[in-house]
Amino acid sequence: MFSSRRKAAAVAAAACLALLAPISASVSAEPTPAAQEPAIYTVPNTDSTSRTEINRTGAQVLSVRDGVATVEATPDQAQRLRAAGFALGEGTGIGEALQRINRGKAAPGDFPPGYEGYHTYDETVAELDKIASDHPDIAAKSSIGKSFEGRDIPVLKISDNVGQDEDEPEVLFDCNQHAREHLTTEMCLRIANRFTDGYASDPAVKDSVDNREIWVIPIVNPDGSSYDVESGEFQGWRKNRQDTGTDLNRNWGYKWGCCGGSSDDPNAEDYRGTAEWSAPETAAMRDFINSRVVGGTQQIKAAIDFHTYSELVLWPFGHTQDDVTEGMTQEEYDRFARVGGEMAQSNGYTPQQSSDLYVTDGDSLDWMWGQHKILAYTFEMYPANGGGLDGFYPPADVIEKETARNDAAVDILLREAGA
Numbered sequence: 419m420f421s422s423r424r425k426a427a428a429v430a431a432a433a434c435l436a437l438l439a440p441i442s443a444s445v446s447a448e449p450t451p452a453a454q455e456p457a458i459y460t461v462p463n464t465d466s467t468s469r470t471e472i473n474r475t476g477a478q479v480l481s482v483r484d485g486v487a488t489v490e491a492t493p494d495q496a497q498r499l500r501a502a503g504f505a506l507g508e509g510t511g512i513g514e515a516l517q518r519i520n521r522g523k524a525a526p527g528d529f530p531p532g533y534e535g536y537h538t539y540d541e542t543v544a545e546l547d548k549i550a551s552d553h554p555d556i557a558a559k560s561s562i563g564k565s566f567e568g569r570d571i572p573v574l575k576i577s578d579n580v581g582q583d584e585d586e587p588e589v590l591f592d593c594n595q596h597a598r599e600h601l602t603t604e605m606c607l608r609i610a611n612r613f614t615d616g617y618a619s620d621p622a623v624k625d626s627v628d629n630r631e632i633w634v635i636p637i638v639n640p641d642g643s644s645y646d647v648e649s650g651e652f653q654g655w656r657k658n659r660q661d662t663g664t665d666l667n668r669n670w671g672y673k674w675g676c677c678g679g680s681s682d683d684p685n686a687e688d689y690r691g692t693a694e695w696s697a698p699e700t701a702a703m704r705d706f707i708n709s710r711v712v713g714g715t716q717q718i719k720a721a722i723d724f725h726t727y728s729e730l731v732l733w734p735f736g737h738t739q740d741d742v743t744e745g746m747t748q749e750e751y752d753r754f755a756r757v758g759g760e761m762a763q764s765n766g767y768t769p770q771q772s773s774d775l776y777v778t779d780g781d782s783l784d785w786m787w788g789q790h791k792i793l794a795y796t797f798e799m800y801p802a803n804g805g806g807l808d809g810f811y812p813p814a815d816v817i818e819k820e821t822a823r824n825d826a827a828v829d830i831l832l833r834e835a836g837a
């Protein structure tokens with residue numbers, strides 16, 4: 419029994435690597451897939467600088483807690499990290515990690531047992547259609563453009579007189595840039611439902627809807643998130659589905675690729691793409707946000723880009739560890755820290771500048787602020803510490819609690835958008 423379990427794990431591992439590193443199979447000098455299977459490691463005593471260094475080997479920091487980083491690395495990358503002096507614990511093969519998560523197989527395209535409460539892409543689109551048809555006066559669905567594989571990227575607008583572009587502060591909530599971060603889609607759907615279902619009964623909700631224009635984009639990366647559930651078992655997929663996949667959150671056009679905060683290796687998890695905006699999904703986000711410039715003024719005043727996991731409230735910049743730099747005065751930084759701290763107080767997350775986690779370039783925050791002066795935050799949702807890939811796959815019974823947890827923070831940002 420034990421050996422058959424191990425065999426299943428090896429098969430899963432090999433299959434998974436073929437998906438995670440599709441190019442290696444065609445390069446003859448490469449070691450066999452099993453030998454280069456990525457594993458999950460624990461690395462103690464890290465800081466932003468060393469975590470950025472970890473990412474630069476091609477490995478990837480998945481979460482951080484009290485300086486202890488959870489890292490995904492291939493054996494080569496792990497060897498490089500050890501040579502650089504990092505104390506890596508014993509790794510868990512990614513196939514084994516996924517197998518532990520994938521305890522039951524779903525029908526293709528559905529979420530596996532225990533995860534049925536999550537919305538697939540089709541279910542998300544249907545939910546947005548239902549919200550718009552139930553609340554035609556305050557909710558309208560459209561599309562910001564198409565993904566690489568041709569799926570629409572839907573957006574829901576919520577406001578009184580929803581068919582008109584009124585002079586009200588606009589606020590953007592977007593989710594699921596990263597495919598496996600499915601809890602974020604549920605976060606956006608909660609926002610969509612709360613500000614429509616609550617309109618008739620909740621005076622605070624009515625006040626927000628009447629005085630703001632709220633944009634909700636639940637799935638920025640529809641190809642990636644569909645792929646992650648396509649087989650009926652989770653794949654641990656992060657990027658979009660353009661060739662080997664581009665990390666959408668390294669493909670935005672503010673100081674793209676500037677600062678060692680992304681990779682030029684198409685197989686890396688933080689591959690920045692061939693050029694800024696080379697991913698259709700980020701290009702669609704850019705065009706949508708640019709389209710909100712009316713009479714020379716950006717209408718979107720504030721935004722949250724939801725991710726998982728680590729329970730963090732992050733603000734710009736990501737490309738530099740400096741607080742104050744080109745495009746960020748002390749006063750502006752202080753406002754980010756004040757509002758970020760207030761939101762973190764409400765949900766129990768840890769507030770910090772995004773580069774305190776690790777340096778990134780080409781992420782959404784840097785562009786939204788650097789280009790448009792949008793008060794933009796990234797939330798890393800539940801859990802605080804997932805141990806590895808499992809942190810991306812909490813069971814559906816946490817959805818209600820872990821999305822409701824951000825209601826007050828969302829309200830704070832809606833208020834601040836009018837300041």
Ligand code: 0X9
Pocket residue numbers: 479480596599667725726727732735736737772773775776777778781796798
């Ligand atoms: O790496 C990312 O894109 C985000 N973390 S995740 O685990 N969801 O992939 C964080 C982006 C925030 N920016 C910086 N940390 N600089």
Ligand code: CA
Pocket residue numbers: 577578579580584586627628629630631
């Ligand atoms: Ca309105």
Ligand code: CA
Pocket residue numbers: 583584585586588631717
């Ligand atoms: Ca407007």
Ligand code: ZN
Pocket residue numbers: 595596599724725726
């Ligand atoms: Zn993410």
